[in-house]
Amino acid sequence: VQLGAVVAIDARSVTSSDAAGKQSHVMLAEPLECVDVVGRSLVERMIEHFVAIDAVVSVLVEAGTSLPASFLPVAQKNVTIEVVSDLGSAITYKLDDYARQGIEYSFINWANAYAETDLLDLFCFHREARQTVTRTFDKEGPLSLCVVDCANAQSTSLGELSGDAESNGSSKYFIREYVARLAHPRDLRQLATDILRGRCQTGPSGRQIRSGIWIDERAEIHRRARLVAPAYIGRGSKVKADALVTRFSSIERDCCIDCGTVIEDSSILPNTSIGIWLDLCHGVASANKLLNLERDVVVEISDPSIMRSNADVRQSVVIVSERGEEPKKAADSDLRAPRQIADTWRFGDTLIQE
Amino acid sequence: MYTRGPVVVMELPEQLNKAGVRFFMEELQPLLETDRPCVVLDCSQIQHLDSAGVEMLLNCLGEAMKRDGDLKLAAVSPASAVILELMRVDRLFEVFETADEGVRSFQIFAPAANVQSQPWYAAGGGLAELKIAS
Numbered sequence: 502v503q504l505g506a507v508v509a510i511d512a513r514s515v516t517s518s519d520a521a522g523k524q525s526h527v528m529l530a531e532p533l534e535c536v537d538v539v540g541r542s543l544v545e546r547m548i549e550h551f552v553a554i555d556a557v558v559s560v561l562v563e564a565g566t567s568l569p570a571s572f573l574p575v576a577q578k579n580v581t582i583e584v585v586s587d588l589g590s591a592i593t594y595k596l597d598d599y600a601r602q603g604i605e606y607s608f609i610n611w612a613n614a615y616a617e618t619d620l621l622d623l624f625c626f627h628r629e630a631r632q633t634v635t636r637t638f639d640k641e642g643p644l645s646l647c648v649v650d651c652a653n654a655q656s657t658s659l660g661e662l663s664g665d666a667e668s669n670g671s672s673k674y675f676i677r678e679y680v681a682r683l684a685h686p687r688d689l690r691q692l693a694t695d696i697l698r699g700r701c702q703t704g705p706s707g708r709q710i711r712s713g714i715w716i717d718e719r720a721e722i723h724r725r726a727r728l729v730a731p732a733y734i735g736r737g738s739k740v741k742a743d744a745l746v747t748r749f750s751s752i753e754r755d756c757c758i759d760c761g762t763v764i765e766d767s768s769i770l771p772n773t774s775i776g777i778w779l780d781l782c783h784g785v786a787s788a789n790k791l792l793n794l795e796r797d798v799v800v801e802i803s804d805p806s807i808m809r810s811n812a813d814v815r816q817s818v819v820i821v822s823e824r825g826e827e828p829k830k831a832a833d834s835d836l837r838a839p840r841q842i843a844d845t846w847r848f849g850d851t852l853i854q855e
Numbered sequence: 856m857y858t859r860g861p862v863v864v865m866e867l868p869e870q871l872n873k874a875g876v877r878f879f880m881e882e883l884q885p886l887l888e889t890d891r892p893c894v895v896l897d898c899s900q901i902q903h904l905d906s907a908g909v910e911m912l913l914n915c916l917g918e919a920m921k922r923d924g925d926l927k928l929a930a931v932s933p934a935s936a937v938i939l940e941l942m943r944v945d946r947l948f949e950v951f952e953t954a955d956e957g958v959r960s961f962q963i964f965a966p967a968a969n970v971q972s973q974p975w976y977a978a979g980g981g982l983a984e985l986k987i988a989s
Contacts, residue, residue, distance in 0.1 A: 711925075712960045713949075727920065730949055730960070747946040765946050 504624060505599040505607035505651065506551035506558045508544060509588050510534060512566040528790055528799055529770070530567040533683040534612035537569070537753040537771050539696045539733045540706025540717055543615045543683060548580060549703075554620050557604060559583065561591050569771060593654070600651040607654075611645035615692075617679040617702050624648055630672035638673055639680045647671075678702075686785045686792050693751045693768050697731040705733045705751075717754070726758075735771070755811055772812040779807065788812075856882065859958045864929075866897040871908030880911065887915060892924035895957035899930035904938050913944060925949075929957040 510532055529536060534543040544560065551558045560582040562568065585591035592609060599607050606624060616637065627635035627648040634654070637644040679701040681692045695701050697713070707717030713730025716722065720734040729747035734740060735754040744758045748766040752758060756769045761778040769775065770787035785792040788810030791800045802808045856865045863886050868875045886892055894915070901908075912926075919926040927949045931939070939945040951957040 712962055725920075727947060729946065745947065763946070 502606065502624075503602075503604050504554060504556040505596075505604040506548075506556040507592055507595050507607060507609045508547055508551075508558065508560045508612050509592060509609070510544065510560065510562045510566055510612045511588055512563040528686055528785075528792060529787055531569050532566060532612070533686065533689060534615075535566075535568050536689060537735065538689055538692050538768070539704075539715070539751045540735055540753070542569075543681070543692070544612050546703050547610055547612065547615060550617075550620060551608065552579060555579070556608065556620075557599070557602075559595050561585050561588060561595065563588050596649065596651045596654045604651055607649055607651050609647050609649060613683050614645045615681045615683070616644055616646050616676050618646075618674075618676045619678075623674055626674050627672065632672040634671040635674050636671050637676050639676045641680075641682070644676065644680065644682075646676075648674075686787075687794050687797075689770075690768050690785050690794060693733075694749045694766075697733060697749045697751065707733070707735070757811065772810050774805075774809050774811050776807045861891075862893040862895060862958045862961045864895045864897060864954045864958060866899070867901050867908075869900050869902040871901050871904045871911070873905075873907040876907050876911040883915060887918040887922070887924075889924075890922060892919050892922055892926075893961045894919060894924070894926045895929050895951075895954050895961075896926065897929050897954045898932065898935055901932060901935050904935050906942075909939065909942055909944055913947070916947060925961070927951060927957045927960065929954040 512532075534547075536542055548558055548560065556579070558580045560580065562582060562584050564584050564586045566584075583591070596607055596609075606627065608620065608623075616639070618637070623635065623637065623646075633650050635648045637646045679695070681695070681701075682688060683692070696703060696705055705715040707715045707720075710716050711730070713732070714728050715731075715733045717734065717736040717738075719737045721739045722728065722734060723740060723742040723744070725742040726740040726744045726746070728734070728740070729745070731749055732746045733751040734746065735752055735756065737754055738752045738756040738758075740746060740752065740758045741760045741762075743761040745763045745765075746752060746758065747764070750764045750767050750769075752764065752769045753771040753773075755772050757774040758764060758769070759775060759777040759779075762775050763780045763782075764775070765780075765782040767781050767784045767786065769781075770785065773786050773788055775781060775786065781791070783794045785794065786808060789802045789805070789808045791802060791808060792798070793800065856863065858864070865883060865886075868879055871879075883894070886894060896912070896915075912928075916926045929951045930953060931950055936945065936950075939948075949957075949960065951960065
């Protein structure tokens with residue numbers, strides 16, 4: 502039996518409360534499920550599960566979704582990505598398309614939850630239940646993974662498919678295995694910790710160089726840096742001299758941890774540079790934003806010598822000639838030159854230091 | 856002191872102060888001067904730990920790291936853990952409940968066995984390949 506799978510990613514940025522707990526800041530422009538966690542995003546991990554059972558996978562991305570650059574180049578057998586203006590109608594269209602291709606059953610997964618269930622067992626349960634939809638649940642409630650009959654799914658509402666609505670025409674499948682819901686950046690941290698602890702089947706990407714230490718391609722670790730297991734250093738990241746990465750910390754791709762800095766129980770999201778001799782604990786850092794998980798506040802740091810985005814520096818630094826010549830991109834040597842230090846630090850929206 | 860393969864397990868003395876450190880280091884120092892020393896320090900007997908003891912742990916860790924080895928702690932009592940935490944050195948060490956767990960953690964993994972297969976997106980493509988479906 503040929504199976505299909507639809508992975509839906511909706512456009513929403515990730516916000517967090519400020520110090521007062523009222524306003525929200527954009528912590529991440531991209532959806533959480535597209536952000537790398539210990540080397541690979543949740544969407545990638547989901548797709549791997551579907552590919553493993555030889556399902557034809559369609560990833561539907563709502564137009565306007567900000568995706569990390571590393572996510573965009575997609576090409577694998579049986580996996581296609583489509584940008585759609587309306588997820589609901591696109592899913593219906595895709596199921597219809599599957600039905601015409603002779604694919605009788607399809608999984609539908611909204612990408613904000615990840616479940617490590619046996620997909621074939623779920624499929625068999627669905628087929629035996631003889632319902633149009635089989636929705637999944639775990640101990641915390643409904644999950645956004647379901648199985649549908651492609652031919653009959655036209656008459657099923659999007660709410661039923663997403664698990665938001667009760668329906669008489671659906672069966673329920675209880676998942677006892679590992680489930681992760683991504684609703685807040687702290688969930689990224691929890692997922693990273695669970696992966697590094699080995700609480701779930703999915704593992705860190707890269708190579709385990711010694712017990713509990715995973716290093717991905719092109720990562721550079723200074724001889725005098727210390728990695729205390731379990732820890733993960735992502736693709737192309739640099740950990741400089743005397744830095745310490747400890748207690749389930751993950752440094753994602755293309756990050757830089759400068760000399761003497763301690764990263765403890767934290768996740769450093771892709772393209773983030775952390776300055777020298779800092780102590781970053783219990784947090785999630787992305788570019789110049791730091792979410793402290795103990796205090797549940799986001800701090801935006803405008804001093805690039807403390808925290809900054811690597812990607813921003815490369816993209817935004819443009820040298821303009823005083824003689825009115827065409828602007829040219831900065832060379833690597835220019836990027837290394839000290840940049841103008843921003844005037845202030847900002848704590849939420851409140852100025853705390855000149 | 857006993858060895859398990861390349862790993863040396865040593866029991867720290869009850870009094871890990873200046874005098875205790877001097878005596879203990881006479882035994883430990885030659886082990887740290889080997890290539891890639893793998894040492895597990897069993898802390899179960901420690902009754903008294905002061906700054907000299909903590910300094911010794913840090914020095915030993917530094918020596919082990921210089922030679923591409925490692926030093927791990929096992930069976931740290933709550934009282935010792937508090938002192939290590941207070942001095943913020945606990946995060947420098949891998950700490951295990953028993954010496955056996957510490958020994959097992961030194962197991963070297965075969966590099967090829969854990970290599971992640973090529974990521975699914977690595978075959979190329981890009982934005983141009985995305986198509987508007989609706």
